[in-house]
Amino acid sequence: MYKVKHIRPQHFDYDLIVIGSGAGGGVAANLSARIGKKVAVIEAGKVGGECPNYGCTPTKALLTAAEAYTGAKEASRFGIRTHNLNFDYASVKAWKDKAVYNTGTHDGAQAFTRAGIELIKGHAHFLNKWTVSIGHKRLTARKFLIASGTYNLIPPIEGLKQTGYITYREAIELERPPKSLLIIGGGAIGVEFGEIFNTFGTRTVVAELAPRLLVKEDQEAGMLLERTMTEKGIEVHTGTKVIKVTGKPGRKEATLEKEGKISKIIVEEILLATGKAAMTDIGLENAGVAYERGGIIVDQYMQTTAKHIYAAGDVVGPYMFTHMASYQSRIAGHNMWRRSRVRAKYHAVPRCVFTSPEIASAGYTETELIQKKIDYQRAAIPISIIGRSNTSGQDTGFVKVLASYSGVLLGATIVAPRAGEMIHELTLAIHKGLRASDIDETIHAFPTWSEAVRIACSKIICT
Structure with missing residues (x-):
């Protein structure tokens, strides 16, 4: 077995290299640059990461549009008359795009430059504790912060890959709501998209393997949510496993199993909302950074098993929230340069x-x-x-x-x-x-x- 040599360089290219430009990386990068450190941020995807480009911002913009449409439909009970009420989904999508634009992600590279941070596009891979490669380029740093994020978990459902599916990334870019939709997964992503598409006329079905929606949250809240979604016309199947998918674009058949009973539904599209997994395939073994199924292992100071390497955000957990990533990044950015260290605490996370x-x-x-x-x-x-x-x-x-x-x-x-x-x-x-x-x-x-x-x-x- 090849043994990685960990020879500490005499000179470093940077004081800090951050892998990932989202909230988990950006906060510490800016904090470090402000105190005069030479910082580089490596980003393989869109600048700003998951939340502003694919997650929180676009989905909440779509939910706002859905809420406005629902409010208009229900306005008659307040004495407000609305005639020939309808929606233009192209305009709804344009509103979503405007919200994403307003986050400043389009100006992300310039924002880093103005902060004195070098942005490098590409995939980072550790060669040893002090060196990462980006393509043919090799860069060294005194300290690293890993904020590489997550990727979508694809469940092993028979025929799913051949039949095709979309994730939230494709869902926010649809030119029109599908006529019918099966959402596999009843967590936050699944139920939010369920409400979005149901509001805009999609016959929506949610299938959740757990006995209730939002299984990690309060039991009564999950049960109430199922009731309200059902009242809105969303078909909810809890304790249900999707065992097979067949069909072609525009007409897909899913086989569901609940308590030994089999049922089938036909929909235009299938949306996967089955969770995410930490993006750890970046040569962590070469850097001596330990990780497990849930993500990179860190201590309460956000240090990994290689003490000059920190990690923050979704790649760490325990919660995959932007506010959690920002908090952890702030903790890491403080502890990597200061003697007075701060502990991360998770007993009161909203x-x-x-x-x-x-x-x-x-x-x-x-x-x-x-x-x-x-x-x-x-x-x-x-x-x-x-x-x-x-x-x-x-x-x-x-x-x-x-x-x-x-x-x-x-x-x-x-x-x-x-x-x-x-x-x-x-x-x-x-x-x-x-x-x-x-x-x-x-x-x-x-x-x-x-x-x-x-x-x-x-x-x-x-x-």
Whole structure:
């Protein structure tokens, strides 16, 4: 077996080489450049990475358009008359493209240049602990940050490759909504696209192997989401395995299995939303960087097993969120140059799913507390009891808070129209170890959705 030689160069081309230009790499790159370090960022794909180009930004722009269309269709209950209501999907797509443009990714290379960072396009591969190759070029650095991201997991379904499928990357570029669509996977990506295409007239089917949607989140939230999606006309199959796919472009047949029973559906298109895996095929073995199925192994300082090499973002986990990647990159960017080191903490990470209503959570779920044998108390209230629900005509959802027996907040889940905004009050409380009474004793404006947070916290017994 060939043994890699780790000879530390006397001179380095850069102080820091970052692999990946997304949030996991960009934050540390800019922090390092600001303190005078010579930095290069290597990017194989689009500058800015996954979120602004393919993920968060385009999907949320499409969801905003879908929400506007739904609101217009339901406006008659408020006395608003809309005649001959329709949509132009080309214009919807143009809105999405504008949102992506506004993120500045088109100007990404110039932004790095203005920050004094060299952007290098190509695939990076470690040759040893101090050297990476990009094509025929070899570059050395004192430190590295790996933020290489993920790739789509393709399930081993018979006939899937031959029949064809799309992922979220192709879904955001469709020129028109498909007439019918099977979404394989009931996580955040699957349910968000389910709502997008269903709103714009697609007969939508979601098949999820787990017993409920959003299986990693609060059980009641997943069950409520299934109910609301079904009410909107989305066909949801939980506890269901797709075992075979056949057909041709425009007409695809999927065979589903649930509890031993077989059923078949015919759709125009199949969208895979079955998860992602860490992009670790960059010569990590040559650099002495350990990794496992979930991604690169790092310590609480974001250091890998090669102490001058750091990693951040989706390639690390435990959550694949842009805000998590930015946070980890900031931790790495601090620790690689400063003596006072900062630890990464994940006990209060906000998690949002932008369905209608939105679902947001932070801290532990009940399932996690039970698994860890942590004693807790819970309180939950329906959003229908607050004034904002009455004035908006939206009454589906709840706020649930979990706390220790002394009242210290441990976790929270919100299902509400603006849950993604509401969760941060509880995230801060969990992060700082506050009690539910601290929120209850804080005046909340009337009528706002956030009143539901205070009322839920008022139900927790604090000692």
